[in-house]
Ligand SMILES: Nc1nc2c(ncn2[C@@H]2O[C@H](COP(=O)(O)OP(=O)(O)OP(=O)(O)O)[C@@H](O)[C@H]2O)c(=O)[nH]1
């Protein structure tokens with residue numbers, strides 16, 4: 001673990017007498033290594049290590065009886081600060097709240113849409129799911145099945161244009177006085193200009209109040225560029241990080257947060273539809289540090 | 291990096307950033323750069339082109355371990371397609387089915403994902419579109435039992451390749467990994483050759499190494515298919531996976547359509563990483 005490695009570093013350095021600024025550098029190398037191994041983006045790590053260095057060369061660390069613990073404490077605080085407060089779903093204004101789920105192929109959008117619907121239903125809300133992925137074979141059927149499982153209505157059409165489908169779903173949500181419309185969109189590459197344009201048109205057509213990027217927690221360095229492009233092209237209001245029941249450290253959470261400033265709103269923690277949790281920055285920071 | 295005119299300290303820093311942001315990982319990057327710095331000190335690398343060539347060679351060498359043909363001579367042979375949730379298994383099974391059918395094999399697809407909503411339907415639709423035979427079960431059916439029946443059917447009907455789609459799973463879930471071992475055991479007890487292909491998303495970070503190791507331990511690893519390389523991710527985690535597990539990358543997924551599959555070419559892959 002990082003704390004184990006830092007203990008070893010400071011034990012060795014402490015044997016030669018008082019600690020100096022140069023000694024902190026060795027500890028910072030271990031911090032950098034831990035963050036890169038956790039898939040935090042190279043440039044985000046650089047910024048973080050610089051901030052930790054500025055604090056670690058003070059007496060807080062150099063004159064501490066437990067310098068390793070002090071460094072861990074500083075790193076943990078910096079991570080928590082960067083991860084920010086958990087975000088809540090938008091509320092207020094005339095119903096329905098319109099939520100779009102967007103992201104790369106296979107990240108967990110369809111599953112997360114159903115999870116979000118169940119979560120809202122348990123809070124006494126009345127959501128509608130919209131199957132706006134007409135491309136992937138059986139995507140509509142997948143959402144239909146999940147809707148039946150959660151007893152949430154699903155707006156589905158046999159074929160068509162995602163913009164028209166979304167508009168029709170909004171119409172259905174309004175005429176049934178439902179509280180939330182959750183739109184499941186097709187996975188897409190952030191470099192696919194046509195499909196990114198489609199997201200812009202869906203958002204405009206339904207005046208979406210929430211656009212959530214659904215990101216796989218096992219994603220590596222590319223998380224930064226993907227999140228940045230989705231944010232500048234479509235405009236994000238939140239992040240859902242999925243598959244946290246695995247053992248990926250999830251450093252992407254930091255990179256995405258740093259580059260978009262958008263809050264983490266939910267975590268996907270399993271394949272079951274109940275497996276959705278609020279985001280706790282403290283726990284996420286510990287997970288990333290490993 | 292390589293557009294610079296001379297080998298300065300800055301070049302080494304830029305190289306480190308390029309490799310790490312390609313998901314090559316810190317320790318693999320340090321090993322590679324260590325090798326190259328050693329060669330530079332001995333005078334074997336003197337300028338930027340030499341460095342680029344040396345790096346290219348180092349990377350290709352790591353991918354060329356354990357290369358052997360994916361022997362498909364037995365009849366029938368079962369190919370288990372496994373991997374993390376959402377990696378691209380079902381789509382890859384469709385692509386491989388089409389690939390081998392075009393190569394003259396008689397291919398049977400097995401919709402072995404009896405867990406996820408519409409897991410079987412998704413593969414069935416691909417099979418219909420591609421004119422491939424597909425055996426599916428009810429959602430909730432035992433995947434191992436389905437494989438048993440598919441093998442009997444394949445033998446009776448003379449299929450060469452039985453391509454088995456499996457449910458996505460997280461490699462830390464022991465019961466799910468045991469299920470894969472059970473499926474492989476069923477085929478082996480039928481005196482059937484089993485090959486395992488791991489499907490790995492190109493955008494996976496360092497967790498890809500743990501994934502590959504766990505799947506290999508549970509059900510063996512005869513090859514890797516790296517998917518979504520049409521995205522901006524470079525798939526750099528493959529170098530550590532190849533290095534540690536000696537598992538050859540067989541195919542690359544380059545899109546969402548059935549013909550978006552190419553045979554893995556280490557040279558082309560490394561060239562793209564260094565772009
Ligand atoms: N273990 C685990 N699996 C998850 C989680 N969220 C989603 N999955 C699984 O990940 C896989 C992909 O999920 P989907 O919901 O189909 O992903 P998607 O983003 O809609 O995929 P596309 O529509 O093709 O882009 C499925 O096997 C899901 O069951 C999670 O939090 N934990």
Ligand SMILES: Nc1nc2c(ncn2[C@@H]2O[C@H](COP(=O)(O)OP(=O)(O)OP(=O)(O)O)[C@@H](O)[C@H]2O)c(=O)[nH]1
Nearest residue numbers: 105106375376377378379380381458518543544545
């Ligand atoms: N761009 C791109 N998308 C791909 C590729 N391979 C698969 N996909 C997409 O990735 C998403 C997930 O593919 P699936 O085949 O459902 O993945 P899976 O591993 O079977 O998922 P689970 O069974 O839920 O674990 C779909 O939207 C596919 O179209 C590829 O090579 N490139």
Ligand SMILES: [Mg+2]
Nearest residue numbers: 109110133139
């Ligand atoms: Mg989907």
Ligand SMILES: [Mg+2]
Nearest residue numbers: 379380403458
């Ligand atoms: Mg599948």
